[in-house]
Amino acid sequence: MSEAPLRFDGHVAIITGSGRGLGREYALLLSRLGAAVVTNSTTASTAETTVKEIINAGGKASAHVGSVADLINNAGGADAVDFDQAYDSQLWDMLGVHVGGSWNITQAAWPYMKRQNFGRIIMTASHMIFGGAQQSTYGAAKMAVIGMAKALAIEGK
Secondary structure (H helix, E strand, C coil): CCCCCCCCCCCCEEEECCCCCHHHHHHHHHHHCEEEEEECCHHHHHHHHHHHHHHHHCCECCCCCCCCCCEEEECCCCCCCCHCCCHHHHHHHHHHHHHHHHHHHHHHHHHHHHCCCCCCECCCCCCHHCCCCCCCCHHHHHHHHHHHHHHHHCCCC
16 A cells, blocks of 8 residues: 655745754755745845745745645754853743744744644754753753643644
């Protein structure tokens, strides 16, 4: 028995942090699988580079979203800091990027997904949820993202 190939034809996929790294790879992959990709990055030049790569490979990049089928919350970063040296502001900054960013874009996409009775949301986490030296702020943010994902999975049914 052969399985149908995984395709995203007709889907609009938003990928945060898609200017480089893992987000860029997600964008290129979904484009190859047929999705029109909306890129997002903290710098316009890295997002534009990803868009050019998508188009040069024969894919579609979209600046306008009429619907959203797939959302990958990937944007973020990490700060290595000893717990006893960390400032509150470092925690709030980390939560703002990982949790706040995921919250904001997901809240914007949620009505589209509800209306069409379909949508996939991926929250990028890390093995640091299990702990790691100098990763208390990052680990806390990623655990919060996982909690949000679990709540949305239940609410979205």
